[in-house]
Amino acid sequence: MSNIPLLAVTDLWIAYERINAVRGVSFAVGEGEIVTLIGANGAGKTTILRAISGLLPAARGSITFAGEDLLRLPAHLRTQGGIAHVPEGRGIFGNLTVLENLRLAAYARTDAGIAHDLEEVLELFPRLAERRQQWGNTLSGGEQQMLAVGRALMSRGRLLLLDEPSMGLAPMLVREIFRVIQRLNRQGATILLVEQNAHLALEVAHRAYILETGEISLFGPSCELKHHPRVREAYLGG
């Protein structure tokens, strides 16, 4: 871990109308880390990711990425700057084919590596390669999740924000997705993983933050939190 974290969130407040969904949250993700944000339904996990990628404005606080103030940038420029948000529910475009979904994610790229990256994504997910000409809305949940991760790679994300990648998937697929996450991390991607499934998240992440009703209640290395009595009771089933 270098001294300046890749992502630094400081005293972040986010409000929907007048409900404060996120209240004074601070955390950091270092280059090359997998950090997980664990919380129950409605804790504010999705809200935080949406503020980082620019889909929601922050009411107060700061978010910096590689030392640069993110809050002034519109969402599409944050993506172009290397933040790849795989949203809750995956957000596959059903009226675009698998290939088009991948190509669109490289919309702003002008480098010559697009075709090469496309090949890599299709190699990483052979099932997408088989279905490359199929419409997005004909994919299964697992395939959609792979496509969503594939899009994040096509946008050349340095920081992947993953919102509950395990949601609604069969256990075998969940393990496959998590294997991919670890592999991407070994290849250099920094990952902020949001999960309700604390078991798996603590398994793959280096560090974890526990989010309760919009505030961080606990944090530390995953291996320590796994044994913390409050975590065991509330998130790991005792």
Place this chain on the structure above:
Amino acid sequence: MLQILGQNILNALQLGSVYALIALGYTMVYGILTLINFAHGDIFMVGAYLSLAAAAFLLGLHLGLPAVVVFVGAMCFSMVLTALLGVTIERLAYRPLRQAPRVSAVITALGVGLFLENFTLGLLGPEPRHFPTLISVGAWEIAGLTITPLQILIILGAAVLMVLLDLLVGHTLLGMAMRAISYNRQIVPLMGVPVDRVISLTFAIGSAIAAAGGLMYGLAYPVLDPYMGVRIGWWAFIAAVVGGIGNIRGAMLGGFILGAVEIFTPMILPSSTYRDFVAFSLLLLLLVFKPTGLLGRPIFERV
């Protein structure tokens, strides 16, 4: 009898081409913003007047320019300026209301339409203007049908524009972005796509195509008045709904159906005054039995 039928099919194709070009603008804007741009008929009217101005100017130079040059010149001029008009309208009138209730945007669209009509009226007065004749070459007689070069030009010109648009939406990066926005606008920025710019381009393209329709309309039916966009706009809007609003190919199909309704109604019913009755009845029947239109899905689909 067969000749009359053939002749009318040609006429229906010509008129249908114009309706289809205008219907495309309604359907593109609806597809991307679920907004019915009620000012679109008046954007078409402005496009027709700009074509007239450019054609009259080029002819007034007395350089003996060939008709093709005047046609292309007028088309480029009015397409560019009308595209700018469409972009400006979106920027000033619709964008600030994007989060507002749908009704506000619809009322604003109607207001923009009234503004364009009255602005033109104030500027040019109520007298109809005559569109200069560009193509005066005589008609061809083929198998008993009278075919004019103008008819061919309009039908082929519209077809070329429609094929180009279909390719743009189906096969380019910009087209992918447009379809993605129509499917789920909220998350499109996560693909690195500047959504506002794509929306601006959509208005530009829709308005430019309407301007091309304005030029063709002016050549075929050479009398322009500031309210021409109202009736023709309504017909093109019905065409878009009949074909399935939000669906590009549906708008083309709807345009030709409405062209046929307008041409064939006076043949079957005693007076042409029934044509609006027939068009709106068709619309109502369709909305009852197939609310999404003939090819309709609410998003702009490629197939």
